[in-house]
Amino acid sequence: ELENATASSQDDVELLRIKYISKKGSINQLFSDFKNVPGDQKKEVGKAINDLKNFALEKINSLRDSFESKTAETSGADLTRPGEPLRLGTRHPLSLVKNKIIRIFGRLGFTVAEGPEIEDDWHVFSALNFPPEHPARDMQDTFFIEKDPDILLRTHTSSVQIRVMENQQPPIRAIFPGRVFRNEAISARSHCIFHQVEGLYVDENVSFADLKQTLLYFAKELFGEDTQIRLRPSYFPFTEPSAEMDVSCSICGGEGCNVCKYTGWLEILGCGMVDPNVLESCRIDSQKYSGFAFGMGIERITMLLYGIKDIRHFFENDVHFLKQFGPAV
Numbered sequence: 001e002l003e004n005a006t007a008s009s010q011d012d013v014e015l016l017r018i019k020y021i022s023k024k025g026s027i028n029q030l031f032s033d034f035k036n037v038p039g040d041q042k043k044e045v046g047k048a049i050n051d052l053k054n055f056a057l058e059k060i061n062s063l064r065d066s067f068e069s070k071t072a073e074t075s076g077a078d079l080t081r082p083g084e085p086l087r088l089g090t091r092h093p094l095s096l097v098k099n100k101i102i103r104i105f106g107r108l109g110f111t112v113a114e115g116p117e118i119e120d121d122w123h124v125f126s127a128l129n130f131p132p133e134h135p136a137r138d139m140q141d142t143f144f145i146e147k148d149p150d151i152l153l154r155t156h157t158s159s160v161q162i163r164v165m166e167n168q169q170p171p172i173r174a175i176f177p178g179r180v181f182r183n184e185a186i187s188a189r190s191h192c193i194f195h196q197v198e199g200l201y202v203d204e205n206v207s208f209a210d211l212k213q214t215l216l217y218f219a220k221e222l223f224g225e226d227t228q229i230r231l232r233p234s235y236f237p238f239t240e241p242s243a244e245m246d247v248s249c250s251i252c253g254g255e256g257c258n259v260c261k262y263t264g265w266l267e268i269l270g271c272g273m274v275d276p277n278v279l280e281s282c283r284i285d286s287q288k289y290s291g292f293a294f295g296m297g298i299e300r301i302t303m304l305l306y307g308i309k310d311i312r313h314f315f316e317n318d319v320h321f322l323k324q325f326g327p328a329v
């Protein structure tokens, strides 16, 4: 019966499939009856059923194939037309720069770690040596999810320093990229959501010179071989001493331009030696170990590298903006 079966449509093929080879089809029925076959005939009968099943599969597949090529031929479609090119996507500029930063520090032996965006007071403030009345804890700057106990959106990636040091004894050499949140008015220069890359290096005998050399290497790799850096004294509760780092303005080469406000320098990150109180908060022996940390905003660096004038572009996801950045890794 099957040998001479024909089909005039896909639906006919499907009916044949159901009749013969579906779960409830007649061939499967033969398989279920197989247990009643006397033992000395099992081999012969089994082979016959298997042959039948393979025959049915082939027959139905070939009917289906002939039918499918028929539709293509008769549909009037021009099969010689070239296909629509698949447009490759482009990577978001923030991802491009983040990956660049990860690769540069990777060459210095820094690994990558991440922490949660929803944090508690301990990891964002207390363990980082913020005094109880510090203004950064204020509702003005921080988005709170819950009060008492405080649950909040992290305002910086320094919280990941604590998470890592709580879980690992030195040597520690890692960077932490991630999204941070601050209750700020949105403008061309600032946004309430942005991204940072934090760095942390803790070991025996880590010095300020190690910090400076690491940052100089980083600046030259990211902004170009001729880049110079300068460290200005600053203050952060979790580093002592603290500094802010400027790079020489790559746009005017130090001649003075709009971007560097005619100073020849651009501020790109905060840094310093990890405060012993922070090490002790994480049960790391501050007599034995020292370390440095730094943190930078990815948006700001990306704006400098690509000449982007408005931070809001990063979050609007306008394809005209996004497709300007290569598909690179």
Ligand code: PHE
Pocket (backbone or CB within 6 Å): 155, 156, 157, 158, 198, 236, 239, 270, 271, 272, 293, 294, 295, 296
């Ligand atoms: N967390 C600081 C900020 O958000 C940056 C920083 C990180 C400074 C590490 C020193 C050390 O501004």
